[in-house]
Amino acid sequence: MYSARLTEFTMHEMSIAMSLIEIATTEAARHRPAVIRAIHAEIGELAGVEIESLRFCYEAARANTAAAEAELVIRRVPGRGRCAACGREVALPFLLAVCPECAAPGLELVSGRELRVTSLAMDDAPEGALEGE
Ligand SMILES: [Zn+2]
Helix, strand or coil: CHHHHHHHHHHHHHHHHHHHHHHHHHHHHHHCCEEEEEEEEEEECCCCCCHHHHHHHHHHHCCCCCCCCCEEEEEEECCEEEECCCCCEEECCCCCCECCCCCCECEEEEECCCEEEEEEEEEECCHHHCCCC
8 A cells, every 4th residue: 555655765864863863962962052954874875765655754853853844965876886707896776685797696785774973063052052151
């Protein structure tokens, strides 16, 4: 059923969006009162993440957090694999079990499964926002 599938995907992207925000707000809290301006993330093309859905979920999940105004900056990492048999490195637009060059099995994934926060852009919180000031 299409609607059930849609919900399933959205739940997946919502949990990823909440994880990204949690990582960012936890990191921001370790430093000083800060407003997060941007969350930079790497998301592999083979990570199974629907980017439009993730952006939609992110908009909803960031409300009332230290990342409420933070832009989500996504860098897509292309899928690449290396063949143990012929040694070639090949582009993987989707997951393959066999080498597209020599058809040997056991293709090793080099990149494309990334799902991580790479950096944060932060500003000091405005004076008025600090407790007791
Ligand atoms: Zn090969």
